[in-house]
Amino acid sequence: MSEHPSEPKYADKAFYVTTPIYYVTAAPSIGSAYTTVAADVIARWHRQRGEAAWFLTGTDEHGQKVMQAAEQHDTDPREWTTRLVESEWKPVLDVIDASNDDFIRTTDHRHTERVQEFWQRLYDAGEVYQGEYEGPYCVACEEFKLDSELIEGEDGVKLCPIHERPVDIVSESNYFFPLSKYADRLLELYDANPTFVQPESARNEVISFVKQNLTDLSISRSTFDWGIRVPWDDKQVLYVWIDALLNYVTAIGYGDDDGQFERTWPADVQLVGRDILRFHAVIWPAMLMAAGLPVPRQVFAHGWLLVGGQKMSKSKATAIHPSEIIDTFGSDAYRYYFMKTIAFGSDGSFSWEHMSAVYESELANGLGNLASRVTSMVGRYFDGVLPGPGEASPAERALADALGDAAKTADEAMDRLAIHESLRAVEGFVSAVNLYVTEQEPWKVAKDDAARERLGTILYTAAESLRALAVLYAPVMPKTSRALWDSLGAAERLGGLEAQDVRDAGRWGQLPPGATVTKGASLFPRVEQADA
Known part of the structure; x- marks a missing residue:
């Protein structure tokens, strides 16, 4: 699949479906492939209706987690990510028969330049301020955590509830996005469009989170340099999530005048895993509101794939590469099994x-x-x-x-x-x-x-x-x-x-x-x- 999209195929609004872009810390697993196959099935179904459809996937290559993975393999982040993308993440799309129209990397120039343009506009509009941050941070999630979210490990050590790893206590002078001021507008969005977040359990979780815990978001990091530079302060890099989320618009020409963005945005369906729901259903629409852009029509959070009763995880050595299954059963049977036997939106087990x-x-x-x-x-x-x-x-x-x-x-x-x-x-x-x-x-x-x-x-x-x-x-x-x-x-x-x-x-x-x-x-x- 070409790194750059071809000329837009369709004159009318395309049905736009996206996967999250995947961290390139290791090879893909059936967990990431599950989301990609689901997006592919949805895109193919719309094409089978004779409708225009645009299907995007890609890789998230910035942030502390990626930098640490590269260090563990004695290489630099750019070489590490390029090696994995070319040898694993792009080839797996052929293995699972994905029909994506584009593949974006957050290290692509078309992405990095547009991300800087986006945040410069928000900075100029007064939507960014400087402040001090001190609190828990999970590198595996690439997320600042609330104290109330953490679980207690041995000897009273505070752990991330998802990865069950100790969190880092981060103290930095950063830039902030005033997320809290968008709480009311977000709640209005959820009320006006009840299907914006699905399934219903995900919607309820998001509404509860916004009502109780919405705080301003630190959007930069100063303790490492693997990321997109803050355009007005080159001593800091943009927080990986507020860089990565923009891929959904940078890939379709946000900031260009060729018309593809207008023909494609807003996204009709954005598929995400349950563990990254808040980024997509809270931070992402607030960013778009601040920029005066339409929000997606739906964010759908599917469940986790369980192996041996546990969420599949690279760190717990329960990850399975799709080819391990496809080599035995074939790609069609693989796609059928995961789409048919697991209720989409709920957790599912593989054996x-x-x-x-x-x-x-x-x-x-x-x-x-x-x-x-x-x-x-x-x-x-x-x-x-x-x-x-x-x-x-x-x-x-x-x-x-x-x-x-x-x-x-x-x-x-x-x-x-x-x-x-x-x-x-x-x-x-x-x-x-x-x-x-x-x-x-x-x-x-x-x-x-x-x-x-x-x-x-x-x-x-x-x-x-x-x-x-x-x-x-x-x-x-x-x-x-x-x-x-x-x-x-x-x-x-x-x-x-x-x-x-x-x-x-x-x-x-x-x-x-x-x-x-x-x-x-x-x-x-x-x-x-x-x-x-």
């Missing part, structure tokens, strides 16, 4: 055993076996040419109705970012089609020459169901859906899969009789065959 069970039951024996049976029987009984349907029985009408319901439910759930509910509806339809084929027993009907029309109806019904499934699953399992689409001969009759409107997927009878149906390779080979 190899559960992954294997879902792969076997829902993918190999579910969708994969269905596709194999149907295409094989069209080949055997109709020489690979899709037959036309005869008169529909109650069974066919019921299946057509089930498809319409599943497609509608899936689309509505995606609008609520209930990705798991969307996939549950589609998987439920897979089960309905499998049951239909089992009950209709086309292999027995094929023995009766007088029932050839009935056989054609059964196989057309099953193939038409697969046509719809290819479209509905395309945003989640792009490789599988493309293979299924091609095996049905749909491309030659209906056009490319990418041109199919997912909102129209539930309209029955789109696959034309006469299409060439072929039985391809297994969509989901047995796990023991996956390495072959």
Whole structure:
């Protein structure tokens, strides 16, 4: 993916979805990939509607935590971050099949220059003042903490509640952003737009925090120099978060006059982990308010991925690289598993055993076996040419109705970012089609020459169901859906899969009789065959 975005593709406002930009202290894990896959599925779903979409991800490369990671590896921060970005963070996007339109680094000139311009404007407008800060700071969070947030460790040592590490007591002469004066405006925002912060538990947490604990924010550091220089005071660097948050606008041309910013901002969905919710739902909109810019339409905080009952963590050696799983199960199964089995917005657990069970039951024996049976029987009984349907029985009408319901439910759930509910509806339809084929027993009907029309109806019904499934699953399992689409001969009759409107997927009878149906390779080979 190019470091610089291409010319804007769309004349109208694009649906803009972002991931947080990830700290480059180590290689990516399934935790960061979880957010990226979710953003990718959302972007692909909107594209599958025929809508313009813009999907941004990237890396956060400044701050004390990154500097310390570089020191631990006997290198400087710029070399360390560049090495990790090029060898790990960009390649993993191909591993998980991310379709991001841009990848931003906070060390890019397009970012650093615009960050300085942004804060210089706020400084000139009187939105920044100088003062003294003394208090607890968690380097792992890159966050100033309140005393009330800390937990007590051994010998009374105060610990960060997220990382369970001792905090540093920082005393500096810094610059401050008057965050506290935006408390009322933030509460008005949450009240006027109840879905600005989601899910509801996250919204409640943010409202409670703003009502009780909003204090002014130190926006600079003077004890280290790995960061963007404060434009009016080159002896200090900007606090990493107020640098990093601006990536969402610097990446789309904030400060430029080419029109991309106006066509893209505000962001429609900003996905974040629960541990960085306050930065995005409190500090970020306050910064935008101070600058006179629109706030995002929604900040959505998903839950944590748990391994062995604990939040996945590099420091606790519970991090898992996505390729460890994808090398066994494939990228589509990986994407399906994390999007389907975890309620988006809640914590979720990963285990190899559960992954294997879902792969076997829902993918190999579910969708994969269905596709194999149907295409094989069209080949055997109709020489690979899709037959036309005869008169529909109650069974066919019921299946057509089930498809319409599943497609509608899936689309509505995606609008609520209930990705798991969307996939549950589609998987439920897979089960309905499998049951239909089992009950209709086309292999027995094929023995009766007088029932050839009935056989054609059964196989057309099953193939038409697969046509719809290819479209509905395309945003989640792009490789599988493309293979299924091609095996049905749909491309030659209906056009490319990418041109199919997912909102129209539930309209029955789109696959034309006469299409060439072929039985391809297994969509989901047995796990023991996956390495072959």
